[in-house]
Amino acid sequence: MIRAAVPEDAEPIATGLIAVELTDGQGNEEKCPDIHYVRSACDETTYRQAVVEDAQCISVLASQVFMDTYAARGVNRDLAIEVTSTLSIESFLKRLELKTVELFVAEHAGYMVGLIDLDLESTCPDPAVTGMEVLRLYVQRPFHRRGIGCALMRLAEVRTRRASHQAIWLTAWAGNLAARDFYRSLGYKDVGSTPYFFEGKAYENRILVKQMSAGVA
Numbered sequence: 001m002i003r004a005a006v007p008e009d010a011e012p013i014a015t016g017l018i019a020v021e022l023t024d025g026q027g028n029e030e031k032c033p034d035i036h037y038v039r040s041a042c043d044e045t046t047y048r049q050a051v052v053e054d055a056q057c058i059s060v061l062a063s064q065v066f067m068d069t070y071a072a073r074g075v076n077r078d079l080a081i082e083v084t085s086t087l088s089i090e091s092f093l094k095r096l097e098l099k100t101v102e103l104f105v106a107e108h109a110g111y112m113v114g115l116i117d118l119d120l121e122s123t124c125p126d127p128a129v130t131g132m133e134v135l136r137l138y139v140q141r142p143f144h145r146r147g148i149g150c151a152l153m154r155l156a157e158v159r160t161r162r163a164s165h166q167a168i169w170l171t172a173w174a175g176n177l178a179a180r181d182f183y184r185s186l187g188y189k190d191v192g193s194t195p196y197f198f199e200g201k202a203y204e205n206r207i208l209v210k211q212m213s214a215g216v217a
Contacts (some may be wrong), residue, residue, distance in 0.1 A: 133169055
């Protein structure tokens with residue numbers, strides 16, 4: 001449950017895509033040379049690599065989306081611990097310092113509305129799968145169905161190819177059918193289950209994998 005990425009779009013972006021240079025939070029391209037992202041040509045949403053100064057906004061956005069998804073019946077101790085620990089400002093500050101982690105954010109009219117958190121060296125529960133992990137994908141509910149989640153996943157796949165990984169994978173809570181349908185629509189295959197243990201409780205997650213074709217997107 002806890003590691004499940006959150007769905008946001010029912011369908012992949014089909015038209016109106018343009019490729020633009022990815023920048024860091026300071027407007028520089030040197031930190032991430034030769035990387036591109038995609039967005040709707042008629043949308044003003046921008047995408048960039050996160051920096052340490054983004055940690056506070058990332059923490060609040062992640063907490064909001066997480067609670068919006070999993071706290072439909074209210075707040076319990078487990079959910080509270082997850083938000084105040086795993087999704088804390090301190091936790092994201094530590095992740096932003098890791099060379100094996102890449103976070104990208106989506107912004108609309110100057111406000112952060114989505115993020116994707118990638119781990120380049122995490123180990124997939126399925127030993128047959130090696131590649132980059134999408135640890136979390138979060139998009140605020142008012143910005144669902146605008147192609148933001150698809151654009152962030154597209155960016156993740158480009159990063160996967162750039163890093164010469166053969167696959168990209170993630171885990172999604174088995175009960176989150178909307179998320180599973182979303183990833184299936186993007187070509188991700190369900191290859192099995194894995195338990196996620198939190199506060200002594202086990203939650204079934206599904207392992208979703210997409211093999212990368214040769215060449216660079």
